[in-house]
Amino acid sequence: MSKPDKKVTIKDVAQLAGVSKGTVDRVIHNRGEVSAESFRKVQEVVRKIDYKPNAYASLLASRRHYRITCLMPDFEGGDFWEIAHRGVLRAYEECRDFNIGVQVVRYDQFRVESFRQACSDTLADLPDAVLIVPMFREAATEFVTELAGKKVPFVFIESKLPGTPYLAYYGMPVFESGYLGASLLLRNSAPAEVACFRFHRSGDALSNTASIRQDGFLHFIKQEKRACRLWVDYLYPSDCAQNTEILDRFFEAHPDIRHIIIFNSRAYIVAEYLQAHGMGDRILLGFDPLERNVKCMKSGYLDYIIAQKCETQAYRGVRALCNLFVFKTTPASADNYMSMDILTAENVNYYIDLPNE
Incomplete structure (x- = not known):
């Protein structure tokens, strides 16, 4: 068996070009003054032997520290965004040895002023x-427009803003x-x-994701030529007493409705x-296998859950930005769609989100 080819080092390039290792380093990384003749010699050797510097070593040697900010909704234990946050932490653990720091800036997803x-x-x-979750479409568009003007790359997760110069999107097709x-x-x-x-x-601001999902729902009704009316009412994220009053009024006014959809988690x-x-004769569909959703599904009061691998999309979003700095590579595709997984009481126990896939 033949021996593997010896890996070419910066020392080999220096010897072949007849210059010092420091000169080669300055040419390759465009640092410091180098004479025209030395520059020509190094470039000629690099082209001839197809030398590629070690990306990890180059980044560490440069002592450049990169900072990634993740703009995400605030969360409590068991929330959707706690699961996504795990993906951010996993990516950070894999990348932090390469001078890359990750910080999470949280906002209240129900207050547009908090997002702004x-x-x-x-900024x-x-x-x-x-990395950004563009919860509020108008405010998020203004924000990423400023980022683009400052040449700061950005990645979307959960939903995206078409027409903006995003590096990549990771999430389901909303x-x-x-x-x-x-x-x-139906x-x-x-x-x-x-x-x-x-x-x-x-401020009457609407969730970008929920609005797009509602558009998709209505498109099905139109395309299938269904004589079906969608009644929309609004609840509060954490006011149980007020939600009970709203739901009491709604079902008193619409006692015959048996089909219900929720466009978020x-x-x-x-x-x-x-x-x-005791209203077990309704058919309810929602999104994301949160612990409370799964519990309701097992008890027979939530029929379908559409899952979207939220930990994976956050993980891959941060890794895409890390790869941009470490390897100088961009994702092969701007739109990277997660699968839409349909969960029922029969298969929900076996659903696994694998962030390193």
Whole structure:
């Protein structure tokens, strides 16, 4: 068996070019003054032997420290964004040895002013790259436009803003996920009415993700020529008493509605109401296998969950930015879609999100 080829080092390049290792380093990394003749010799050798510097060693030697800011919604234990945060931490653990720091700037996903403040703080600190959840479409567009003007690369997760120069998007196809939700609820039935519960946000701002999913849901109804009306009402993210009053009024006004959809991860709010009121004859669909959602599914009050591998998308988003700095590489595709996984009571126990896939 022949011996493997010896790896070419910066010392070999220096010897072949007849210059010092320091001169080779300055030419390769474009640092410091080098004579025209030395520059020509080094470049000629590099081309001839196809020398490629070690990306890790080069980054460490440069002593350049890169900062990535992750703009994400705040969370409590068991929330959707706690799961995504695990993906950010996993990516950071893999990249921190290469002079890359990751910080998370949180905002209240139900207050557009909180999101704007987080954007303002990020711009004032001006990191080298940003991972962002564009919860509020208008404010997020303004923010990434400023990032682009400052040549700061950014990655979207969960939803994206078409027409902006994002480096990459990691998440499910959002419009199609709303379409899929409609198909699951309506394909084998023909209800005249469907209930949709969304959540109040400040300043009449709407969730980018939920709005796009609703568009996909309505597109299915239009495409299938269904005579089906979507009734939309609004709940509060953490006011149980007020939500009970809203749901009481809604079902008193619409006693015949049997099909319900929630376009975010809080389907458990409605499922727990249905369970408390013995309304097990409703068909409810929501998103994301949070612990409370799964519990409701097992008890029979949440029929479908569409899952989107939230830990994986956060992990891959941060890794894409790390690879940009370490390897100087960009993702092969700007749009990197996660699978839309349909969970039921029969398979929910076996669902696994693998962030290193």
